[in-house]
Amino acid sequence: GAVVSQHPSWVICKSGTSVKIECRSLDFQATTMFWYRQFPKQSLMLMATSNEGSKATYEQGVEKDKFLINHASLTLSTLTVTSAHPEDSSFYICSAVTARNYGYTFGSGTRLTVV
């Protein structure tokens, strides 16, 4: 089936540094990918929609200069958390639309801890 590979699975970084999270579609082309954030005991919140070759569309309240999204190819989208702070600690999840099951395939998530 369709697979979305997300790396790293977890990362710990110091405040003020930047972290890049990669999301790859392994056996299909993903013209659109979505980035979600999930805080403990809460549901997934959509952060942005990433379209290949164009600028990402951010949800209200999400700072585009802080969460940089690049979707340079049909199989790779990246999310960079710039100047990370402890409040950015969260579980970040990407997903891509697949035609195979009329649904969405999700990455395994990245747990970011900012210390």
Added chain:
Amino acid sequence: DAKTTQPNSMESNEEEPVHLPCNHSTISGTDYIHWYRQLPSQGPEYVIHGLTSNVNNRMASLAIAEDRKSSTLILHRATLRDAAVYYCILRDNNAGNMLTFGGGTRLMVKP
């Protein structure tokens, strides 16, 4: 996407069937009913989806009410590995592609 309402949590015994309800009284004619589940510390995974007719696959069955204002995800024999948060989501194929997640139902399976 239209809103869905699910119980916060449910319990089940292992090897017994589980019926997870979802209310979506404001569903529109073009909304598909999707179910995803999220195991601890993992991304969500697709379970099943449907429009009007009941659907079956290897993971579960989806029973959709005749007026489409509610649906039920059926796990025929719960296992410990089915313990997860189950999300019922409506998606309009005519709108944007994103999925909007509600609170979901946390299913606990007792051995």
